[in-house]
Amino acid sequence: MTRQQLFDKIKEKESFLCVGLDTDLEKIPKHLLAAEDPIFEFNKQIIDATYPYAIAYKPNLAFYEALGSRGLASLEKTMEYMPDDVFTIADAKRGDIGNTSNMYAKAFFENMNFDSVTVTPYMGEDSVTPYLNYSRKWVILLAATSNSGSFDFQEVLIENSSEKLYERVIRTSATWSNPNNMMYVVGATRPESLVGVRALVPDHFLLIPGVGAQGGSLSQVCKYGMNRQCGLIVNSSRGIIYAGNGEDFAQKAAKAAQEVQVQMAAELQKHFG
Numbered sequence: 001m002t003r004q005q006l007f008d009k010i011k012e013k014e015s016f017l018c019v020g021l022d023t024d025l026e027k028i029p030k031h032l033l034a035a036e037d038p039i040f041e042f043n044k045q046i047i048d049a050t051y052p053y054a055i056a057y058k059p060n061l062a063f064y065e066a067l068g069s070r071g072l073a074s075l076e077k078t079m080e081y082m083p084d085d086v087f088t089i090a091d092a093k094r095g096d097i098g099n100t101s102n103m104y105a106k107a108f109f110e111n112m113n114f115d116s117v118t119v120t121p122y123m124g125e126d127s128v129t130p131y132l133n134y135s136r137k138w139v140i141l142l143a144a145t146s147n148s149g150s151f152d153f154q155e156v157l158i159e160n161s162s163e164k165l166y167e168r169v170i171r172t173s174a175t176w177s178n179p180n181n182m183m184y185v186v187g188a189t190r191p192e193s194l195v196g197v198r199a200l201v202p203d204h205f206l207l208i209p210g211v212g213a214q215g216g217s218l219s220q221v222c223k224y225g226m227n228r229q230c231g232l233i234v235n236s237s238r239g240i241i242y243a244g245n246g247e248d249f250a251q252k253a254a255k256a257a258q259e260v261q262v263q264m265a266a267e268l269q270k271h272f273g
Helices: 003-013 030-034 038-050 061-065 069-081 098-111 125-132 148-152 165-173 193-200 218-225 249-272
Strands: 017-021 056-059 087-094 116-119 138-144 182-186 205-208 232-236
Touching (some): 003 249, 017 038, 017 087, 017 249, 038 069, 038 249, 056 069, 061 069, 061 087, 098 116, 138 193, 165 193, 182 193, 193 218, 205 218
Parallel strands (some): 017 056, 056 087, 087 116, 138 182
């Protein structure tokens, strides 16, 4: 999916919602545990229910890898089931030397056919380049994350500079590619960071976690982060997929996703008319 196609899909659905598939066997409705593949059955129903309101889906690899080969099989079935016109994100947060990154890129882009993968940039350009070598695929670099520990390093000032470490990471990594195949992760719980991020990368898409269960404000994210092509993919995981835990869990997920989509439609109308 190109940047223009992504924007077209946002306009079509009046949404920039990404549903995070952080699927946990201990949290899914109990009646699904009798299914042949409970993880896939849960994901399938969540996708069916939220598809009218979402433009992207983001499986978190940890939840599947924790179950070994069984979990990876569920992930593969989930990816095979994905509608062709949604943007898919492998939330893997990989970061390693070039040879290893080559294998990760092959796994996510060739074998699982994800559109994008989250990557930690702290090993430098040669650890990211293998992902950028794939045409029409995206790298999403961690920049300013929403967890409390992010302040341990990301906010540290570079010596003899007024620049914070995460700002240096963005400014440097932006020279490795362009807005057509690179995005950045910026947490919704620190919307003030979006002002500086947008000054560095005005045209890039940003993946924004932290709206919903983590307390991030959608209106603040849009105020400081939206650009001329929207430029935002806002993720919600627990607030949508675990909106209900009974046999009507999918309907409740649909309702939660629709509520977010309605807010997003209003923000898009405000910014684009």
